[in-house]
Amino acid sequence: MANDTTNKILEAAFEIVAQNKISGTRMHLIAKEAGMVQSNLHYYYPTKHDLMIALLDSIQERFTQKRMSSVDLEEKSFVENLQGLFYEKKDDIRNHKKIDYVQFDFWVQGTVNSEIREKFKDAFDIWIKNIIEVLKKDPDFEENKSADYRMLPYLIVSIMMGASMQYLIDEEKFDLDDYFTAAEKMILNFLK
Secondary structure (H helix, E strand, O other), rough: OOOHHHHHHHHHHHHHHHHOOOOOHHHHHHHHHHHHHHHHHHHOOOOHHHHHHHHHHHHHHHHHHHHHHHHOOOOHHHHHHHHHHHHHHHHHHHOOHHHHHHHHHHHHHHOOOOOHHHHHHHHHHHHEEEEHHHHHHOHHHHHHHOOOHHHHHHHHHHHHHHHHHHHHHHOOOOHHHHHHHHHHHHHHHHHO
């Protein structure tokens, strides 16, 4: 029962943060969105900070679960897994825009809140680790130990986050499929 309630609260918190940003989020708004009284909300999350940390954790868990369904290191080729990483990001940009808006807001909060910053660093570390696992499926990546190759996972993250930032601010500026096709070609050419 508690799991259902905490999930309902986290979903409500996500919606309120997506609408109002973290700075404009209030516990009474989350309680209203969750269909509960504020005192019940405080039973599960005594402070807004506690709730925001739990929300950040749940967002990271969502990303990890989604990545696990997009990447299959045992059954798929390197190229298929690279495409899976890009597909995952394109799907979020197109169909789950709020997740990127909320993620960007947490990034901003991480510039002033050390706990959020550490959680965000951990989330990026997991993302980089997942990308490295995909890259290791390409023999050229494993054989080349240059600094350029070591930077490739970070460049891939930048390509994906850059797509979100640019596309979500002006969806008419470029075609998202063309963007990721070009990104894939760049990475494959780099690895040759």
